Amino acid sequence: MKKITLPLLVALASSAGFGQQGADIVGRIVGGQKAAIAIPDFRGAGKAANFVATFNQTLFRDIEDAGVFKMTPKSMYPLNIPQRPEDFRKPLQFDPTNRTRAPWLQDWSDPPVSSDYLAFGYTAEQDNQMVLFGWLFNVKQPEVSSAQVIGKIYQGSLDDAGARKVAHEFATDILKQFGVESLAGSKIYFVSNRSGSKEIWVMDYDGSNQKQFTFYKNLITMPNVSPDGTRLAFTSFAGGGPAIVIHSLETGRKIPFYNQRASMNATASFTPNGKQIIYSSTASGWAQLYMANADGSNLQRLTNTRSIEVEPKINPKTGNEILFVSGRGGAQQVYKMNIDGADVTRLTTGEGEASNPSWNPQGSHMAFAWTRGYSPGNWNLFIMDVATRDYVQLTQGAGRNENPSWAPDGRHIVISSNRGGSTQIWSMLADGTQLKQLTSAGVNEKPVWTK
Amino acid sequence: MNTKRASAVALALTLSFFAAGCRKKVGVPPPPAAPVAVAPVVKAPVKKPMVTFFTVEPSTIERGQAAVLKWEVTGAQSVSINQGLGTVTAAGNRSVFPSSSTSYTLTATNEGGTSTESVTVNVTAPAVVAPTVTPTPSDDFGSMVSKLIQDIYFDYDKSDVREDSRATLTKNADALKAIFSKFPNNTLTIEGHCDERGSAEYNLGLGDRRSTATKEFLAQLGVSADRLRTISYGKERPSCTESSEGCWSKNRRSHFVAQ
Structure with missing residues (x-):
């Protein structure tokens, strides 16, 4: 019996259990080549603002804990953070130093953020319920029209439990895109x-x-x-x-x-x-x-x-x-x-x-x-x-x-x-x-x- | 099968009808249907099992010492040895610790019949007489057990009764016999314990072996087995919590608790 190195073990694991996409992801974990994701803090409108901190913490932790992404550092994020797809405006000439223009995909894909994906959106109060508008964009795409991976509305109660619920559901949808079963709820x-x-x-x-x-x-x-x-x-x-x-x-x-x-x-x-x-x-x-x-x-x-x-x-x-x-x-x-x-x-x-x-x-x-x-x-x-x-x-x-x-x-x-x-x-x-x-x-x- | 059963029931009903008619009584419910006879299944005769050997060594021991029974049987469906040893495998060996001269009978059975073989262990008086117990009237069962019955200790991952533990158990047996005769309604629980090193799950099984081996030893010395209960705590109830051999050796024990 011989000892095996970890990449081999993981290769075995992937051939036995994961689909092709999953195999890539497991390979990336061990090889250190994870896809990078940016998750700026969402904002909460109305009473939803009281629970948005819980939401942000839960979403970030679910994605980080899954172990499939490289979490890009928040300190590198641009100041102008999009809340809706409409916020993106393609500049005629991309200039990363221009702080006054509208958000653009390259703000996230170029250094220093160097992300592959961006999760953004906002929470709001609607009929005394918490509503989350969540998007996942592939920021390496040239146009907004081809960047969207997820765009979905989630609902929960207007409290911390509701904030955790919508965060877990959004995280589950994001991870599903990468063939990963979310642990949220386990x-x-x-x-x-x-x-x-x-x-x-x-x-x-x-x-x-x-x-x-x-x-x-x-x-x-x-x-x-x-x-x-x-x-x-x-x-x-x-x-x-x-x-x-x-x-x-x-x-x-x-x-x-x-x-x-x-x-x-x-x-x-x-x-x-x-x-x-x-x-x-x-x-x-x-x-x-x-x-x-x-x-x-x-x-x-x-x-x-x-x-x-x-x-x-x-x-x-x-x-x-x-x-x-x-x-x-x-x-x-x-x-x-x-x-x-x-x-x-x-x-x-x-x-x-x-x-x-x-x-x-x-x-x-x-x-x-x-x-x-x-x-x-x-x-x-x-x-x-x-x-x-x-x-x-x-x-x-x-x-x-x-x-x-x-x-x-x-x-x-x-x-x-x-x-x-x-x-x-x-x-x-x-x-x-x-x-x-x-x-x-x-x-x-x-x-x-x-x- | 269905037609057979139906005709048997019909026959039984017919008979019961005539029987009722003879007695000239009305309103008596018919008796239950006669049981359906099942034709005996004829099978080829089976040769009864053969006891290749059944020995004991040594055949003479001092009280408290062990003798080893060895046996081998061919063609048996079940093999058992009396004196509380119960069902055993077709070939094997077992240590016994009889307190007085004892005959062991091995019984091997199959469809063809039964074969038996017996051996006797002669037990001589022990070299040192165990101290006799004279309970004072004021002692209750619990305090006598804790005063007179000592824990025994085991080697790592082992459940055999050690040489030094045999002497302790022989004393325990004498004391228990005296205590049980004074308190005829009380029972004793033998707890099996382990040190912290093996896995908790495996140790549950190991603690069970230790308490069972202790009970069997006491029963061989004549303590009434139906008044001894066993329980394994595995490594869940250590008496000492340091991670050192000094502590571990104290935790690998059978502990006696009055009920």
Whole structure:
């Protein structure tokens, strides 16, 4: 097995999952050749002015966080900022030093801004609603008539929430033009002890809006979300020993699940169609893997060893291959098998200890934690091409880095890391860059990124 | 199948009609239809399983020491060993810690029949007599458990009962037998714990093994297994929070809690 360099990995990722346009974008991220975008602050008319700061912040962050654009520095922007396409007037002779003339495309495409794209528009109050008029222009075009990429009206409530909503929708439309699924609106479920015991919490993808989701006043951990985002499964000690509990994310209520008689039922995850659940149970003695219907019925045993086997994860694309963690060969390693339990292969080399396998949405790569090259307990994050077993290391000994979970866009991951002292949730681009801390209160771990 | 069933029901109804007619009683509901007879399925005879070997080594141990059962069976659908070992694989080995001389019987079954084989472990008196426990009348169950029952410790990523833990568990077993006879309605929970280094998920399974191995050992020494409950906390409830071997070794433990 050989180590691979990141551009190769990304090339693999793109050939497996992204369309041609998407592949270009992933290539650009890593190669540093991102398209440049300018997003000057929008202005708000009437009462909309009270919430335009929230709007500007949200739009800028959504676009920046996507990681597909080079954000041009605001300090370089021209003084005369367009609010509508009509504001552009082609000068007879373009003179960048002329401050009195109307805005023009070259103000944005020429140095010092040197942008490829410009997002502009304004917010206004209309019938006590927030209205956003948003445009995206390709400023490299010679004429306004050919520059427009997006021109659209968005509506929301006349408050900060409405401002965030229209900003998210506009950002989503912009990113869609570049084949990128926006993360706006995606959520991260995680475990936090800040209420006094470990419970499941939820936040927006950027760390805002953190809320407690379970209230068992007990040890609640190891969450997983169904692929359609409607159900949450976790491991609960509320009834005594570790057992699987499922909640609806739509109603918040508990959904019946039959736990087989065992001292431990834990680490549940869903099949792609959400109809079945795979988990680890000590029903037969050692922790082994089982599959059941979503209500716990129709049990099938998948593995039969005298070793500890946990964390089964089914390929979200094919619904066939299961990644799991097993001690069958000694120290814990990541293995792969078919859904019927056949064709067991060890994926990690046997060095160190490996855990937390997580499929990317394309079902081609897994992110996981590994102590390879370090002493036990010093986890680093890796990504492996499951077919070739080529891997790349994302973190290098900066604290313990565990629990990776892919974003719906297949380009970001969320992890837990104690690099700052305490264990917190961080997000990053799947090449290890753009690291952002999302939590700070208490101990926070085991994030799951969902639609 | 449908026609068979229908004719059986018709026959049953006819019979019940005549039966009712004989007794000259009216208004009695007919009895349930007779069960449908199913023709026995004839299968080729299956040879009963063969026990290649079933041994114990050593066959004589001191109390608290281990003996290893080894076996190999061919052609069996299910293989089990009594004395609480339950269902086992067709070939394997298992350490046992009987408190007195014990016979183990291996039973191998398939459709063709059952084969059994037995071995005996002779247990001699221990070299050192464990201190006898004389509970004072004022002690309650909880305080006696915390006073007399000691935690045992494990090696990293291991759930076998260590040599030094065997002595502790032998003392624990004697104390527990005395405590349980004084408090016949109480139970004991054995918590399995791990140090912080393995993954939380794997450690949940490992803690379960530690508590289960502890329970099995105590049961082998004659402690009533149905009064012992196990629970794994993995690495979620450390007793010591520093990142050092001194601390880790304290966290890799089975801890006993009175219920």
